[in-house]
Amino acid sequence: MKIQKNMKRVYPLILLLGVTVFSIGCMNEKSPKLATAADINVTQEMVAELTAPPHVPTPVGKRKAKKLKVNMEILELEGELTSGVSYVYWTFGGSVPGSFIRTRVGDEVEFTLSNHPDNKLPHNIDLHAVTGPGGGAESSFVAPGFEKTFSFKTLNPGLYVYHCATAPVGMHIANGMYGLILVEPEGGLPPVDKEYYIMQGDFYTKGKNGERGLQPFDMQKAVDENADYVVFNGSVDGLTGDNAITAKVGETVRLYVGNGGPNLVSSFHVIGEIFDKVYVEGGSVINENIQTTLIPAGGAAIVEFRVDVPGSLVLVDHSIFRAFNKGALGILNVEGEEDKKIYSGEIREGIYLPEGPGIQSMPTTAELAETNVPAKSFDEQMTFGKQVYMQNCFACHQSEGQGIPNAFPPLANSDYLNADVDRAISAVVNGLSGEITVNGDTYNSVMTRQMISSEEVANVLTYVYNSWGNNKQVVTKDMVENVKNK
Numbered sequence: 040m041k042i043q044k045n046m047k048r049v050y051p052l053i054l055l056l057g058v059t060v061f062s063i064g065c066m067n068e069k070s071p072k073l074a075t076a077a078d079i080n081v082t083q084e085m086v087a088e089l090t091a092p093p094h095v096p097t098p099v100g101k102r103k104a105k106k107l108k109v110n111m112e113i114l115e116l117e118g119e120l121t122s123g124v125s126y127v128y129w130t131f132g133g134s135v136p137g138s139f140i141r142t143r144v145g146d147e148v149e150f151t152l153s154n155h156p157d158n159k160l161p162h163n164i165d166l167h168a169v170t171g172p173g174g175g176a177e178s179s180f181v182a183p184g185f186e187k188t189f190s191f192k193t194l195n196p197g198l199y200v201y202h203c204a205t206a207p208v209g210m211h212i213a214n215g216m217y218g219l220i221l222v223e224p225e226g227g228l229p230p231v232d233k234e235y236y237i238m239q240g241d242f243y244t245k246g247k248n249g250e251r252g253l254q255p256f257d258m259q260k261a262v263d264e265n266a267d268y269v270v271f272n273g274s275v276d277g278l279t280g281d282n283a284i285t286a287k288v289g290e291t292v293r294l295y296v297g298n299g300g301p302n303l304v305s306s307f308h309v310i311g312e313i314f315d316k317v318y319v320e321g322g323s324v325i326n327e328n329i330q331t332t333l334i335p336a337g338g339a340a341i342v343e344f345r346v347d348v349p350g351s352l353v354l355v356d357h358s359i360f361r362a363f364n365k366g367a368l369g370i371l372n373v374e375g376e377e378d379k380k381i382y383s384g385e386i387r388e389g390i391y392l393p394e395g396p397g398i399q400s401m402p403t404t405a406e407l408a409e410t411n412v413p414a415k416s417f418d419e420q421m422t423f424g425k426q427v428y429m430q431n432c433f434a435c436h437q438s439e440g441q442g443i444p445n446a447f448p449p450l451a452n453s454d455y456l457n458a459d460v461d462r463a464i465s466a467v468v469n470g471l472s473g474e475i476t477v478n479g480d481t482y483n484s485v486m487t488r489q490m491i492s493s494e495e496v497a498n499v500l501t502y503v504y505n506s507w508g509n510n511k512q513v514v515t516k517d518m519v520e521n522v523k524n525k
């Protein structure tokens with residue numbers, strides 16, 4: 040395009056128009072940038088390193104373009120979507136998302152897709168990094184017990200999604216058949232201290248969220264875009280607990296974030312961090328100082344930030360019910376020295392409580408008027424108690440008292456609850472914080488004091504104790520008052 044500019048100065052207007060038309064004609068045939076990448080010669084070959092999430096292969100650095108052999112195996116596997124809920128995943132390389140593929144511009148990728156003989160279905164692969172029909176789908180369609188090889192040249196640097204494109208396409212994607220392929224520019228991306236691979240996906244199960252057992256895929260819910268689970272890295276705990284990612288204060292972190300969908304767009308956000316850089320949509324435009332970046336289904340973004348203070352950063356889809364009720368929540372644990380200048384406050388682990396303790400000043404429970412009609416029987420206590428539960432406790436402890444892993448402890452079958460009724464009453468009337476262990480899992484969070492009358496506390500706890508496998512304790516208003524007066 041530089042030539043055209045020089046000409047502008049030299050030639051009269053009429054000629055300039057002619058030149059412009061001429062150069063537009065050229066662009067239609069082949070843009071100069073693509074011609075360059077396609078012309079890069081490869082002499083050597085190497086076998087690609089493939090990694091399961093959250094890890095990524097070694098950066099390309101300054102290596103020359105090569106013939107890069109990618110051997111990807113399709114495996115249909117049963118795994119855990121969340122504790123007690125299993126699901127048959129269809130995978131590229133045995134993980135959801137599938138193995139991360141790292142290339143550089145100009146590589147000639149020789150891709151071999153093998154479909155394991157124990158699998159039940161044919162599959163294929165559409166890589167968004169491919170310039171060619173179906174992104175490779177047409178050449179890679181492969182039945183169980185067979186393999187297919189095709190090759191393509193990486194022309195455009197960027198972060199791209201790949202996925203299965205076998206009919207019904209939505210179902211293959213919904214079952215976990217997606218991953219990322221990175222095409223680094225000449226000379227590689229600038230070095231950082233930590234790199235991780237994260238991908239969001241939505242899941243549709245016959246049973247509702249949390250319903251135990253092996254859950255089959257639900258086509259109707261998928262068509263309705265009514266997801267039961269929205270998760271990072273294939274399961275509710277795919278990026279928490281032992282699967283949490285880590286960094287040290289002062290390090291620069293680069294996240295390769297993809298969204299497999301099949302349906303939902305992700306509003307990717309890290310609570311307590313600002314993205315210094317975002318490679319918007321995984322392309323070459325770099326935006327700076329971003330709070331939340333939109334990642335389309337079948338799209339990706341590269342986000343970078345420096346971690347300045349220790350604590351647990353919470354990765355979420357900021358369509359926030361997905362994070363706290365459907366699983367789209369991950370943790371980046373940052374270790375190191377505090378910096379009071381940057382952040383002075385208490386750093387709490389893991390949980391985002393929009394209404395933290397002590398923010399509002401509320402009447403004490405003793406001041407709450409006892410206006411409700413007292414329950415006259417056990418049945419009435421249960422009915423009233425359930426109403427209180429649905430209004431006050433449900434949002435955190437969930438409809439069947441199952442809680443939310445790593446955030447809100449279960450009330451169903453809770454050993455903590457059943458061991459000590461006064462302690463349970465106190466949790467409701469005084470609030471509860473600090474580390475507790477419920478059914479073997481530790482929680483270290485805050486439950487704010489519940490603004491309900493003694494009568495209501497008695498009813499709701501009677502309801503909880505007489506539901507979901509608990510010990511059938513009956514709680515009276517007197518018992519509640521006793522705890523309050525202690």
Ligand code: HEC
Pocket residue numbers: 427428431432433434435436446447448449450453455456463466467471472473474475477482483484485486487489499500503
């Ligand atoms: C804003 C979210 C939230 C609400 C609303 C809430 N809780 Fe909790 N609850 C928690 C958290 C968080 C803990 C764990 C606190 C900790 O880690 O120390 C907890 C712990 C408990 C425990 C002890 C642990 C266990 O699992 O047995 C009981 C009992 C309990 N809550 C009952 C209730 C009842 C009854 C209500 C409604 C009246 C209620 N909670 C409302 C968040 C909540």
Ligand SMILES: [Cu+2]
Pocket residue numbers: 129161162163203204205211216
């Ligand atoms: Cu498939």
